[in-house]
Amino acid sequence: xxxxxxxxxxRIWQLAERRYRLIGSKCLKCGxxxxxSRKVCPQCGSRxxxxxxxxxxxxxxxxxxIRASPMEREKYGxxxxxxxxxxxxxxxxxxxxDCSPEEIDIGTEVEATFRKIGEESKSGVxxxxxxxxxxxxxx
Amino acid sequence: xxxxxxxxxxxxxxxKFDEHWNKQLRDLFVEAALEALDDAxxxxxxxxxxxxxxxxxxxxxxxxxxGSLLADYLGISGVPSLKVESACASSGMAFRLGxxxxxxxxxxxxxxxxxxxxxxxxxSESTHHLATAADREWEAFYGMTFPGLFALIARRxxxxxxxxxxxxxxxxxxxxxxxxxxxxxxxQRAISIEDVLNSPLVADPxxxxxxxxxxxxxxxxxxxxxxxxxxxxxxxxxxLGSGAATDAIALHDRDDITTLRSVVLAAKEAYNMAKVEPxxxxxxxxxxxxxxxxILAYEDLGFARKGEGGKLIDEGVTELGxxxxxxxxxxxxxxGHPVGATGVAQVVEVTLQLxxxxxxxxxxxAEIGLTHNIGGSGASCIVHILxxxxx
Ligand SMILES: [Zn+2]
Numbered sequence: 001x002x003x004x005x006x007x008x009x010x011r012i013w014q015l016a017e018r019r020y021r022l023i024g025s026k027c028l029k030c031g032x033x034x035x036x037s038r039k040v041c042p043q044c045g046s047r048x049x050x051x052x053x054x055x056x057x058x059x060x061x062x063x064x065x066i067r068a069s070p071m072e073r074e075k076y077g078x079x080x081x082x083x084x085x086x087x088x089x090x091x092x093x094x095x096x097x098d099c100s101p102e103e104i105d106i107g108t109e110v111e112a113t114f115r116k117i118g119e120e121s122k123s124g125v126x127x128x129x130x131x132x133x134x135x136x137x138x139x
Numbered sequence: 140x141x142x143x144x145x146x147x148x149x150x151x152x153x154x155k156f157d158e159h160w161n162k163q164l165r166d167l168f169v170e171a172a173l174e175a176l177d178d179a180x181x182x183x184x185x186x187x188x189x190x191x192x193x194x195x196x197x198x199x200x201x202x203x204x205x206g207s208l209l210a211d212y213l214g215i216s217g218v219p220s221l222k223v224e225s226a227c228a229s230s231g232m233a234f235r236l237g238x239x240x241x242x243x244x245x246x247x248x249x250x251x252x253x254x255x256x257x258x259x260x261x262x263s264e265s266t267h268h269l270a271t272a273a274d275r276e277w278e279a280f281y282g283m284t285f286p287g288l289f290a291l292i293a294r295r296x297x298x299x300x301x302x303x304x305x306x307x308x309x310x311x312x313x314x315x316x317x318x319x320x321x322x323x324x325x326x327q328r329a330i331s332i333e334d335v336l337n338s339p340l341v342a343d344p345x346x347x348x349x350x351x352x353x354x355x356x357x358x359x360x361x362x363x364x365x366x367x368x369x370x371x372x373x374x375x376x377x378x379l380g381s382g383a384a385t386d387a388i389a390l391h392d393r394d395d396i397t398t399l400r401s402v403v404l405a406a407k408e409a410y411n412m413a414k415v416e417p418x419x420x421x422x423x424x425x426x427x428x429x430x431x432x433x434i435l436a437y438e439d440l441g442f443a444r445k446g447e448g449g450k451l452i453d454e455g456v457t458e459l460g461x462x463x464x465x466x467x468x469x470x471x472x473x474x475g476h477p478v479g480a481t482g483v484a485q486v487v488e489v490t491l492q493l494x495x496x497x498x499x500x501x502x503x504x505a506e507i508g509l510t511h512n513i514g515g516s517g518a519s520c521i522v523h524i525l526x527x528x529x530x
Binding site: 074079092 | 261262263264266267270274276277278279280281282283284286287290291292294295298339340341342343344345387389390391392396
């Protein structure tokens, strides 16, 4: 298989800032917050949404360990994926890092951390985004 | 509503679902379509339009424009023919579009098929291609896969309702047992609960034997206006209800991931159109892409209350011989899941059951059957209700 199905550079840049700075959309009418950019609120139909920085802390809503990887991660080994519910109510899909699956559960507190996601090819662009890690316990 | 009973399935066909290394996508489709035409005793020139469900031929075999390609290879070039895509619900949706074209009065005899050729690429490539049915930028980009999404659902369902690992395994055990009676199933061997629990983890808590396989195959049906159906066949099966709905593409944008809202909505539309209650259904072919999906289907289709799907499998209600056998064909799990072919293959099975032609897996006294075909993690769903009588 060629690199055809791997994301192309321009598409990476379209969302780079949103991914780097964790910017989402907030509905000014009903208050719901979404990852990504939306022009219409799917909950209330309002067209008044604004970009907001998402909360960088939240709790694990559900999680899994991916052991059958897609081709772009074939050599990456098993990794934890989760839906995290942020403190602002927004839910998003993210990788959980810096811990083993035994150390987490539904409800575990996590925080955003800036990481490499992948690369287009050996010489191509590397792309980054936020992953999440457990909040350190104790003081 | 106008559709109720107005269209009949007059012929069905499907290839064996398998890894067909020596056959091409077009070969599989034509094989299934010819079987359906012969079953219906319909000639090529009687077919006035074609709809083909397919999820990703452009990715898997680098071929698009399937409507024209397959009409050409079937020898009916000239008729309108269209590929329909709704991820794993592609051919369920194609079937609905076929019904609409007949009830709209555009065509009196229509061929609806579905096809997918997945085994030409590696498993990790297929895993990538399947994940394009999720949100590419906000799920798949971060490494999420299809087994992963259903694993998230399973873990939540287990947490919220106490559904057990063993109950999930029992779905696979049941469907493999049913598959052992189906000569067209990819897997025709029974498995045990221990086999499931000892199979490798794919996405915790889901294991290899919780998952439908990667498959090649095609299925086809011929549909016609009910008032002319008996010109072709003595055993028309009538489409009583059709429902389709969507939900947020990303699992994380849904309020509660233990219910597939698209299924609830589509089922409601189909039940209302058919004037049928869940209790009236004698058998169902449901979309068990992963074992947890069948548990959700029990609940969202109204066979069990929310959270009590696991109990249904414990009590044997959905086994052959039970009150409402689910997936007598073996389901996606054992019959196989060439994604774009699955929706029509479900209609094939329900039709055979209602015609009393399902052999060793025949459900006795089947009058009403239901099909449930979901796309992606449930961002689309198509439900059909078929009946032996027009009602
Ligand atoms: Zn809103």
